[in-house]
Amino acid sequence: MQMIRAFNETIRYIESVLGGEIDESRVTCLSSYSYAMFSRLFSILTNMTLSEYIRLRKLTKAAVEIKETSGKIIDIAMKYGYESSNSFTNAFKNFHRVTPTQVRNGEAYRVFSPIQLTLSIRGGKSMDVKIQKKSGFAVAGVKLENIDSASCPAVWDQLFAKWSHETLSRLGNGQSYGMCFDMKNGNKINYMACYHVNDIPKAREMGLEVVEIKEAEYAVLSLEGAIPDCIHEGWKYAMEVFLPEQGYMHAGTPDFEVYFKGDMYSPGYTMELWIPIAKKE
Known part of the structure; x- marks a missing residue:
């Protein structure tokens, strides 16, 4: 269905720029809605805000980079929008339950997977x-x-x-x-x-x-x-x-x-x- 395709294409675009800035006009082009309206519809369909989704995806990707690369933790923090080591560590620990340094040393971390909209069969139920x-x-x-x-x-x-x-x-x-x-x-x-x-x-x-x-x-x-x-x-x-x-x-x-x-x-x-x-x- 076209709406499902447009929604998923928009999410794929957002995923591609998690380490940078979201171009709101690109969201509008892909979804046919303003960024604000797309955010509202995202909340309706997923029961979470778009900003919260983006935050959790950034923290997931940051953990992966800390684990799998030798990049400086502060550089990774800044890449994903955190301006200080303290703010990044606090947000990271609240989500992953461990610090960035502990992840680099081998501790496990949480993964918040990308959202994809799929068609669900409702057994004939309609409104x-x-x-x-x-x-x-x-x-x-x-x-x-x-x-x-x-x-x-x-x-x-x-x-x-x-x-x-x-x-x-x-x-x-x-x-x-x-x-x-x-x-x-x-x-x-x-x-x-x-x-x-x-x-x-x-x-x-x-x-x-x-x-x-x-x-x-x-x-x-x-x-x-x-x-x-x-x-x-x-x-x-x-x-x-x-x-x-x-x-x-x-x-x-x-x-x-x-x-x-x-x-x-x-x-x-x-x-x-x-x-x-x-x-x-």
Whole structure:
């Protein structure tokens, strides 16, 4: 499948420059995504950040070079991005459980192997997905930029610390969204806890941030299960199976977690995931 091929080619490129600088434009050329978006999709598909993957691969390659060559340890450390002997030794020991000098003297070290995406057979299991064009709309709420995914609940806490669900619902049709937008940092996300809004002046008067969303086409996934697990499974299914099979890719515009009434931590909870799509060239 084309998406799997592109992902693996991108990883092979990253592997080839672990001792140097990653050319983000090359990542874009190979994967068809910006470096930040590729990093986000990498996290979705592998359950680890791209920066953590690169860090562990560098420490693995550094250990191999220390073991198999006579190069100075400080030179190897600098090759893989460490500016001092102490910072390299600390990172090396945290991962390998031994020091670089001990590895050179014959101690064993850990190996973190390169990742390769493969097609998995799901036994006929599929999700309810439809392609749907949605008219433009506006949302109002609280947004935080450059945060970890785990910090998203804190954005909702900030919103509800000032305004109740009932008050926010009266601004529009009552629909609440978790919106990810404007990915620029591959290790972080920009997230907005927000509600559909018709009365934009009122929302701004309340001190809420307002974002107007243009008309777009989405892959709409119907999810069932407790959050955040059902969201993660939805993303994996979309990126591994549905979008590649249908010839689509993430369009790079805001995507939405669409929340409905109910116990979000119940296995029977239902919600939707809206992923903006574009045809893959």
